[in-house]
Amino acid sequence: MNKKHLALAVAAAMATPALASANEIYGRAHLSVDYLDNGDEGAVNVSSNSSRLGFRGNAELDYGLTAIYQIESEVQFDREGSSIASRDSFGGLRGDFGMLRLGKFDTPLKALRGRADFFGDQVGDARNITRNRGLTQTENGAQQGFDERFRNSIHYRTPSFGGVVLDVQYSTNEEADGYTDNNDNDAISAAISYSQGPLFAGIAYETYNGDADIDQLERDVIRAVLSYDFGVVRVAGLVQTASDPDDNVYGIGARWAVTPSTGLRAQYYMLDADESDYDSQLFAIGVDHRLGRAATVYANYAFVSNDDNARVTPYREARTASSQGVVGEDTSAFSVGMIYNF
Numbered sequence: 001m002n003k004k005h006l007a008l009a010v011a012a013a014m015a016t017p018a019l020a021s022a023n024e025i026y027g028r029a030h031l032s033v034d035y036l037d038n039g040d041e042g043a044v045n046v047s048s049n050s051s052r053l054g055f056r057g058n059a060e061l062d063y064g065l066t067a068i069y070q071i072e073s074e075v076q077f078d079r080e081g082s083s084i085a086s087r088d089s090f091g092g093l094r095g096d097f098g099m100l101r102l103g104k105f106d107t108p109l110k111a112l113r114g115r116a117d118f119f120g121d122q123v124g125d126a127r128n129i130t131r132n133r134g135l136t137q138t139e140n141g142a143q144q145g146f147d148e149r150f151r152n153s154i155h156y157r158t159p160s161f162g163g164v165v166l167d168v169q170y171s172t173n174e175e176a177d178g179y180t181d182n183n184d185n186d187a188i189s190a191a192i193s194y195s196q197g198p199l200f201a202g203i204a205y206e207t208y209n210g211d212a213d214i215d216q217l218e219r220d221v222i223r224a225v226l227s228y229d230f231g232v233v234r235v236a237g238l239v240q241t242a243s244d245p246d247d248n249v250y251g252i253g254a255r256w257a258v259t260p261s262t263g264l265r266a267q268y269y270m271l272d273a274d275e276s277d278y279d280s281q282l283f284a285i286g287v288d289h290r291l292g293r294a295a296t297v298y299a300n301y302a303f304v305s306n307d308d309n310a311r312v313t314p315y316r317e318a319r320t321a322s323s324q325g326v327v328g329e330d331t332s333a334f335s336v337g338m339i340y341n342f
Helices: 003-020 108-114
Strands: 021-037 042-048 052-060 066-075 089-095 098-106 149-157 164-171 187-196 199-208 219-229 233-242 248-259 262-272 280-291 295-306 331-341
Touching: 108 164, 108 187, 108 199, 108 219
Parallel strands: none
Antiparallel strands: 021 042, 021 052, 021 331, 052 066, 066 089, 089 098, 098 149, 149 164, 164 187, 187 199, 199 219, 219 233, 233 248, 248 262, 262 280, 280 295, 295 331
């Protein structure tokens, strides 16, 4: 074998593992400067908005299987501190059968909301309405909570059958402890979705057994989302109904691509609460502009109209600068931010 052939053989041998596995470091730096008004007073804040650092990869195995993993952590750029694996973190297998994974990650219900939310992780995020956290509560103070990550969970996703996909996720124990001697505090989230060209439609159901001793309710929710991309304009709507208490949410939004790199966004979400005078309405408008493939800048304004007993703000969710508002007062926020993905 001559030197040229030897060099080619060595190069091919070294390249084989790289073809069989892949690993990457990724992340997002998302910061904003905001003027936040809680209904009584306002102030300028700096916020880190679901900023993250992650490691993920895959490796080819026998029998047509691929091993997958992800370790994702929140990074608070506006202050000290972060926690390892605080966001979607899992290990699993992928193949012709679909995907199976174990860990802590977004539920199918939460993922469905992302298809309709034009202000995710920003001022005006729909979760300020859909999550129902702190809006209504039982007599012992236990609160609802949706759009969460399941701890201690098992998730199976089917392959796509003509655009139809089924997701089922089960949490053996929603408490922070890894061990349980019963499954009294388990939870299930499932969704079926259809995606074909510009059309997306999905419906999800989620139920928690709950544990009143740790201020968790036995509760369930049904959510449906419909989205259509007309090319220049994409529109989406969401309907949600929850039990104990029986709250309903309705939302609609749109993004207009003014140019290939600039868009105008608007959305409206309404909480129709079961309890008297707990209704809230969220209005959000914004403009975004891409600075190349990795970065986007934006400016948003959001406003919440609260009933006499409600204290919702448009800036509580997915942000380090967050708070509840003053009971019965309207709240608002103006935000200028930048998202850099790496």
